[in-house]
Amino acid sequence: MKRIPVVGPAITRIHRNLFFKQKPFPGSEGYWIQRYATGGNSGEGSYNRLAEFKAEIINGFVKDNRVTSIIEYGCGDGNQLKLAEYPSYVGFDISPKAIEICSDFFRNDKTKSFKMMSEYMGEKAQLTLSMDVIYHLIEDDIYNSHMERLFSSSERFVIIYSSDYDDEHIYHEKRRKFTRWVDAFALNWKLKSHIPNRFPFNGRDQTGSLSDFYIYEASRDLVNK
Structure with missing residues (x-):
């Protein structure tokens, strides 16, 4: 493919979209690994007023509920995290480049750490986060694993920021009515x-x-285990 000069974020997006459309879709993990490796970011939802809205809701929740530890599955490029006010945070991602970006930017912040998803060793936190992630999980097995880990690794709260309906209209997105999964499998x-x-x-x-916010709370029996 002839090399296209890339100038500015808008041109970068066009270049990246053309690149992916000319190649077979690499799967959800491959897509995000390649996206970050080729200069892409976490997307519009992690920038500007949407990022500010998300930070306002989560920071307020953390403060009001005295949450002391947070795990996020899909930390991305960390731009959203720049607005966060968290006592203790671990961010997981499948992209080596995303982890590199976050680790470098927050290298002097002792309250934050970052790991590859493959490095997950059963860590738990009072609050787990999934923000703008669910509808990017094309494969059912990856989606189910994400949901199971999201709830099983939380001690008190789960916050999901996503759409909640079934639809497929973009090659790298699969909209899911995730509340159906919660009702069926997250009984506590x-x-x-x-x-x-x-x-x-x-x-x-x-x-x-x-996307909207869906905030879940563990039953008293689960919290007291």
Whole structure:
């Protein structure tokens, strides 16, 4: 393929989209590994007003509920994390480049650490996070593993930021009604709060989001184990 000069983030996105469309889809893990390796970022949802909205909700929740430890599955490039106010945080990702970026940027922050998903060793936290991740998990086995780990590794709360309906319209996305999975398999968890997006997607630009907040709380029996 002829090399295309890349100037600016908009051109970078066009170049990356053309690159992936000319090759077979590498799977959800391969897609994100290649995306970060070729200069891509975590996407519009981790920047600007959407990032500020997400930080406001989660920071407030952490403070109000005296959460002392957080695990995030899919930390991405760390831009969202720059707005976080967390006492203790571990971010996991499948992309070596994403982990490298985060580890470098937060190298002097002793409250944060980052690991490859393959390095997960059963860590637990009071709160686990999945933000703009679920609909990027194309494969059912990867999706099920993500959901199982998300709930099994939490001691008190799970926060999911995602759409909640079934649809497939973009090659690297698969919208899932994940609440169906929760109802079927996370029997010791209850929905504590549903917070609609302050900036819902209007179908015309990339400044809105299809994701809402779903906050789950463990039952008393599970917490007391």
